[in-house]
Amino acid sequence: MVALMKLWFLSAALLGSAASAAPLTVTILHTDDLHGHLDPVKVGEGTYGGYARQTALFRKYAAEDTNPLVLSGGDTFQGTLFYNVYQGLADVLFMNLQGYQAMAVGNHEFDNGPEALARFAQKAQFPLLAANLDVSTEPLLKDLIKPYAVLNVAGQKVGVIGAVTPDLPLISSPGDNVKMLELTQSLKGSVKALQDQGIDKIILVSHLGYTLEQEVAKTVPGLDVIVGGHSHTLLGTFDNKDFPPSEGPYPTVVQNPDGNRTLLVAAWEWGKVLGRIKVTFNDAGAVESYEGQPIVVSADLPEDPTAKRMIETLSVPIANLRKQVIGNTTQGLNGSREIVRKRESGMANVLADAALEAGQKGGAVMAFVNGGGVRSSIDAGPITFEEAITVQPFGNTLTLLDLTGAEIKQALEHGVATWSESKGQFLHVSKGMSYTFDLSRPAGSRVTAVTLNGQPLDDTKTYTVAMNTFTAKGGDGFDVFKNTKGRRIDTGTLDIDILVNYLKAHPTVDAQPEGRIVIVNEPK
Incomplete structure (x- = not known):
């Protein structure tokens, strides 16, 4: 009888183990770097994205796909007038409607400090995750950001871990009470905590960027899928003339140190595509097979009527914001095309100084603005939000690059090489910096002097330079x-926000040419 009881218990244990370790198929629907883009955006000749079309797609695939998981790689905050008005509270309404189940905390979630993120997290019907953050001493966030979550999928448990870029303190405003933890050890600790609970299917929702995510996949055992973000990376194969070249395959497959494969996926930016990948795990929790491709959120797709009505309602205050006065200029700021592509300009000086101020927290000592990035002048009088948008309409973000003095001179040479053709590569510089070029000399050797704070640039010294991501x-x-091989940080801070913040901090701006760029032997 005792032997029979032992056999029964052993059989039950084995059956229970097999049940908990059965194969599982899930379909991951994912976005990243939405940046408040409720409305569609123009790309090339077409328009893409928009929360109404995304919502329709989420509902379609949630109904059709096997075990759908809706995940975000972070940076829902910042980037449009919707964010300026609602600070993420508009976005969370749609994320709840769309059925998100977990989100990585992005650096931009901290742009307005812990307060705005806390308000967002309190409204979210899904967990916010970052294993490499310690928020235990930040009272507003200590119960709202977790290292990982456990999702129940078809009777099985799937672990989801979060991570945010280690550059967070340099490029956003988490405050003194939010502490960074060492990334690799934090992730390994969360993987172990999940494995100790018998969970062997583990997804990382990541706001680390494509390059670092590949390193994480190579060094952190136990990660099956990484849903990426931060680097605005387009992966996959597209026959679409409006899209830039893809940066890699979807998924990007990396050999994990546990001997299995890690699948790395990302969904570009602003909801222009919706990531969709079906993954089958074997009974040991490893990736057995996969198939998927991002779905292009194009203008010919239907809009969800509920989401569309929500956007219409939320748009009402935006018209008023466009008319909001954010600064003043008594003399006007000249940003005309014929000026900014050949010589110093007051408008370009303002943009360069604004970029420098925005980058100083990350160590920037100078800033560059390409002439092609200055799109309009501002007339004398009050400056409105609408006018600022006409000057900086691109949605570019700010990058910090570590460059040698020699590299900086090489860049300035390139900027003046086609001076007579009025191309957009002509470089403007921030306050404290100046350069001289001689048009009687051949292209490639025209720059005769470069100074910073009155001192010649040192070819061998490294300087941190702020510039837009397009140029970088x-x-x-x-x-x-x-x-360049030096340090590179994409702050994610939008060009329009940099300009608006600068104008608000300097209520009257009357920048004029002041000798930052000196032209010698200009043809008459």
Whole structure:
């Protein structure tokens, strides 16, 4: 009888173990870096995204797909007038409607301090995750951000861990009470905590960026899928002339140190695509098979009527914000095309100084603005939000690059190489910096002097330079920026916000040319 009882208990244990470790198929629907884009955005010749179309897609696939999981790679905050008005509370309404089940905390979630993030988290019907943050001494957040969550899927448990960029203190405003923890050890600790609970299917919702996420996949055992964010990375294959080149396959497959594969996915930015991947785990919790491709959220897709009505209602205060006065200029700021692509400009000086102020927290000592990035002048009188948008309409973000003096001179040479053609690569510089170029000399050797705070630039010294991400990634032919090996931080701070914050901090701005750029032997 005792032997029979032992056999019964052993059989029950084995059956229970098999049940908890059965194969499982899930479909991950994911976004990242939405940045408050409730409305569709123009890309090339088309328009893409918008929360109404996203909502329709979420509902469609939630009904059709096997075990859907709706996840976010973070940075819901910041980037449109909707954020300026609602500080994320509009976005969380849609995320709840769309059925999100977990979200990584992004750096922009802290742009208005712990207070705004706390209000968002209190309204969210899903957990906010960041394993490498210690919020235990921040009273507003201590119960609202967790290292990981456990989701019940078809009778099984799936672990979801979060992570935020280690650059957070440099590029946002988490406050003194939010502490960064060492990334790798934090992630390994959360993986172990989940495995100790018998959970062997683990997803990381990440706001680390594509490059660092690949390193994490190579060094942290136990991660099956990484849902990425922060680097605004487009993965996959698209036959779409409006889209930029893809940065890698979807998914990007990385060999994990546990001997299994880690699948890395991302969904670009602003809801222009919706990530969708079906993953089958074997009974040991490892990825057995997968298939997927981001869905293009194009203008021909239907809009969810409820979400559309919500956006219409939330849009009413936006019209008033566009008319809001944010600054003043008694003389006007000249940003005309024929000026900014050939010589110093008051409008360009303001943009360069604004970029420098925004980047100083991350160590910036100078800033560059490409002439092609200055899109309009501002007339004398009160400056409205609408006028600021016409000057900076791109949605570019701010990047900090560590460059040698020699690299900086090379960039300035490139900027003046096509001076007679009025191209957008002409570089403007921030206060305290100046350079001289001689148009009688051949392209490539025209820059004759570069100074910072009155001292010549040292070719071997490293300087931290703020500039827009377009330029930092090699736009306008700046290969020297694209290929530099120095530190690179994409702050994620939008160009329009940089300008607006600067104008608010300097109520009257009357910048004029002041000798930052000196032209010698200009043709008559």
